[in-house]
Amino acid sequence: MGWTERVVAHLADEGHRLTGPRRAILDYILRYSVPFTSEELIADLQKAGVHVGRATVYRTLELLHNYQWLSLVHRPEGEHGYVVAEPGHQHHLVCRRCGMVTAFQGCEIESLLGGLAERLNFRIEGHWLEAFGVCRGCQRANNERV
Amino acid sequence: MGWTERVVAHLADEGHRLTGPRRAILDYILRYSVPFTSEELIADLQKAGVHVGRATVYRTLELLHNYQWLSLVHRPEGEHGYVVAEPGHQHHLVCRRCGMVTAFQGCEIESLLGGLAERLNFRIEGHWLEAFGVCRGCQRANNERV
DNA sequence: AGTGTAGTGATACAAAATATCAAAAAGATT
DNA sequence: AATCTTTTTGATATTTTGTATCACTACACT
Incomplete structure (x- = not known):
């Protein structure tokens, strides 16, 4: 069972709905090999033709971060970036x-x-x-x- | 020799000028018992009637941080805050x-x-x-x- | 005191994040 | 499958945070 499926299952357990935008974000996130920021994700989704509102991106990232499916790390340039993680x-x-x-x-x-x-x-x-x-x-x- | 004096001496050594705004900021910083953000400092100085431009506050904090006279820590709420520190x-x-x-x-x-x-x-x-x-x-x- | 230069601050600007709220759509219920 | 309840969404406005510009100020040094 891959990361996405584990996340999906866990979110369902916690009573969250599995919506299109969330799926799209989950799928897209796995493409990153380096930490990404909210704004980068928003821009990349846009370029990729995936239509998701900016507020939704922020909300989804926050949700995943709360459950530790995403971690924050300091990027070389100084800002914070998200990376896919496992709870724990x-x-x-x-x-x-x-x-x-x-x-x-x-x-x-x-x-x-x-x-x-x-x-x-x-x-x-x-x-x-x-x-x-x-x-x-x-x-x-x-x-x-x- | 207190923190402020050490900072002042060190900045002079490094060829920086000891200006009024810098002094004011150095003096004010020591009042904090918890980490503070740039914006908080700006607002607090304003309230205290200490007139220093916002750009100067950002510049001074960055200067001090570069020399490690200030450290950044994660505050409970999530953002970064500065704390008085010693180089090293x-x-x-x-x-x-x-x-x-x-x-x-x-x-x-x-x-x-x-x-x-x-x-x-x-x-x-x-x-x-x-x-x-x-x-x-x-x-x-x-x-x-x- | 005079002078060169680092430093300042008002302003404008850019970037990043949040608030709002009507409309959309999940998922439970029947 | 049609309905209903509630979460979630997304367009927009707004706030917050940080940076660029540049004429002016005032340190520090002689």
Whole structure:
């Protein structure tokens, strides 16, 4: 079962309706290999001849983000972009060159934060970790060029 | 030597002028106990009768952020806010209730990411870590209320 | 005090996001 | 399949946020 189907099933469970525009957005989102912004999606849908109102795009992205079917990452240029995700704890590696995102889990950070929380009497409920650098492909591309 | 003086000295070192508006902004910034946005600062300065142009506020915040005298954190509501910081690697604990920010260092995350980078052939150049939860004060306040 | 230049601010402009609300369409019900 | 209830949509207006311009100001240095 692919991402779209899982999303669809989950939204239905939560009592949301599966509308044409939502389907169209879900289908389109999977084409992105790098993080995208709301405005980019709106423009791309337009160009692709998919007719969806801008408000609907914003609303749908927000909905998916709330359920963690989309994550926000910092793009090299500075703004936030959405990436397809799975609900649950996840982190991302973002390539500064090509923008590609790799998700990873394995979160030993919990323990690190645990000790900290104890010292500060701070009840930690979650965290946000994101790393950036240069992906394998871009390193190679760079070497070949030089 | 307080934060403001350190900033002032550093800016002078870097060849920047110490102007009235910059002074005013530096002085005002320290009043915040929670992260603030550019627009909030603009509005607050206005209310306080401190006359500084909006462009200048944006420019000054950007300047300070570039030198890491200000950090950006995710506020509970979702947007980014600035907090007073010290140059160098730093992370933040953000309280979901009151918005208060506590900085911390101790970054064993490096090693965690190091292993990951090796596995994925990804050259990691930096990361962004931020934790959120409930601070000591808000935990207590909550207990008393119940 | 005079001077070169970084910095300012009013304004206009551009971009990004939200509010409104009548109309459309999902999905349940019969 | 026709109806009904309610969510969802989309056109538009509006707000909010951020940037560009450029004549003018006032630092800092001599």
